Amino acid sequence: MKRILCILAIIATLLSSCVHTQKKELLKLIYEWQGREILFPTDVTFERIDGKAVCLDSFNCTYKVFTYVDSIGCMSCKLKLSEWNDFMSMVDSLYPNTVSYQFIFQPYKIGELQLILKREKFSAPICIDKKGKFEDLNEFPKNASFQTFLLDEKNKVLAVGNPINNVKIKELYLDVISGTSMTNKRGAIVKTKIDVEKTALYLGRFDWKEDRRGRFLIKNSGDKPLVIQDVTTSCGCTTVTYSKKPVLPGKEIDLEVVYKAEHPEHFNKTITVYCNAETSPLVLKISGDAK
Incomplete structure (x- = not known):
């Protein structure tokens, strides 16, 4: 855990500008969220783009990648669904049945979101949070780069940051996930030649x-x-x-x-x-x- 915190501190420095105050705020944010539990509304439902409901038991993997996307700004630009499809395919190939994915959307235009999901053939379970219940319960960071979390089985935060936007965050996620991989008992990222x-x-x-x-x-x-x-x-x-x-x-x-x-x-x-x-x-x- 100390090693993860150290890596996160380095990443915060990399993501911020040279302004000391910004670095300090990012470090504070990361330390506050480390180990914190993501809370779920009691009536939460997930479904796929075909409208089929997803049972919450299907998320019972060793790790979960949880991301929250609000309606501020260009929805298509913020989602980056093709990059997420590539990331999920990569993780599932390296560590099958180890990670589940939860995407929470609070869109201004639900129709636009549904068109984007279908166009990108997005297969991960989604929750459309019309009333902002997730935000009310958790008070996510305002910085969109830190509204994505790697969670353990009990929904406790192991890492903070969007692996799609930053290669260092992606490496950190893979490093944490590989720690329980059956193919690598040393806890290192699976290597090939x-x-x-x-x-x-x-x-x-x-x-x-x-x-x-x-x-x-x-x-x-x-x-x-x-x-x-x-x-x-x-x-x-x-x-x-x-x-x-x-x-x-x-x-x-x-x-x-x-x-x-x-x-x-x-x-x-x-x-x-x-x-x-x-x-x-x-x-x-x-x-x-x-x-």
Whole structure:
């Protein structure tokens, strides 16, 4: 528990700006919520997008991911349902039958929310809290980044923060969840091994006004699913697309790289891949001559 609190303190520093007061407030928020119980209204009901009710007993897993979304701002932007689908798929692949998910929505326009849920084919159980009962009982933090919680079996808060918005929070959730995984008795994130076809790619000489594409091939050579948690680039001129689904042992994944020059130049750029491989993070490089 002390280790988790220490990590949370570091994350609070990373999430805040350089203003000392903001850091202090975030640290205070995290410590206040650690170990606190999330309270549920007595008449709460959950259902899926097809309208079928979900029995509360179905949430009896070792861990729960609980998130609350109010009606303030752009609902679609706040929900990020496609990212949540990827996250749930990843966790369920690594730790089957270990985590359940509870999404509480207090929408201003219920019809708009239902359209978004259907469009994204969102499968997790949801609760539409029209009267704000969850907020009244719990008084969630005003900062939307801290309205998501990792809970234990008794609905006690183990970690605070949205794993969709921050890779450090995601790593913390996985670290806590893996502590009881049957596949890893040491309590560490399940690791696998990878083989990379090449770590450096020369994109050649080309007209600087044209996009240049390349790809890196990564093979999961271990015996556990490979999950790419995040990919960062050294500048905005480089973008990377890839499948968010876990890569099964023996399978491969393509990272498609697109470089768009802002002016003629010789360039050397780096791409950092964070994943559950023993050699993570993986640093890839691209270079070329935009004429």
